[in-house]
Amino acid sequence: xxxxxxxxxxxxxxxxxxxxxxxxxxxxxxxxxxxxxxxxxxxxxxxxxxxxxxxxxxxxxxxxxxxxxxxxxxxxxxxxxxxxxxxxxxxxxxxxxxxxxxxxx
Numbered sequence: 001x002x003x004x005x006x007x008x009x010x011x012x013x014x015x016x017x018x019x020x021x022x023x024x025x026x027x028x029x030x031x032x033x034x035x036x037x038x039x040x041x042x043x044x045x046x047x048x049x050x051x052x053x054x055x056x057x058x059x060x061x062x063x064x065x066x067x068x069x070x071x072x073x074x075x076x077x078x079x080x081x082x083x084x085x086x087x088x089x090x091x092x093x094x095x096x097x098x099x100x101x102x103x104x105x
Contacts, residue, residue, distance in 0.1 A: 011061030015071060016078035017052045018091025029076050030054045037067050052078070 015033075017026050030046045034056075037044050044067060045057045058064045068080045068087060077089030 009061045011058045011064040011082065013056045013058065013064050013067065014049075014081040015054045015056060016080075016089070017054065018076050018078040018089065019052075021052055021076075023048060023051045026051060026054060030056075033071065033074065037070065040066075040070070042067055 015030070017029060021029070027048050030048060034044055034046045042063045043059060044063075047055045047057070049055050056064070056067065058067065064082055068082055071077050071080050072087055072089045074090060076091050078091045079089050080087045
């Protein structure tokens with residue numbers, strides 16, 4: 001339903017990386033995903049925003065849903081957030097999980 005609403009507006013998607021990756025590992029993983037999506041004609045720009053978090057920007061918002069379907073099946077994907085909805089990835093069910101960071105006030 002949301003797929004049809006946001007088309008063709010740009011869409012930002014946040015992806016959590018499973019485990020406790022370094023910034024370099026996150027950059028490597030997201031680069032691989034970006035290439036895989038590009039090979040399927042899904043144009044995306046990726047930005048690493050934290051050691052275990054990345055942001056994907058799609059110029060065509062409808063493509064974000066196709067990318068979500070691909071990303072949640074990846075072993076290193078903890079979760080995918082589109083339009084405030086969180087979709088758990090395959091990495092969320094792994095025993096390595098992802099540690100919650102304590103936030104300072």
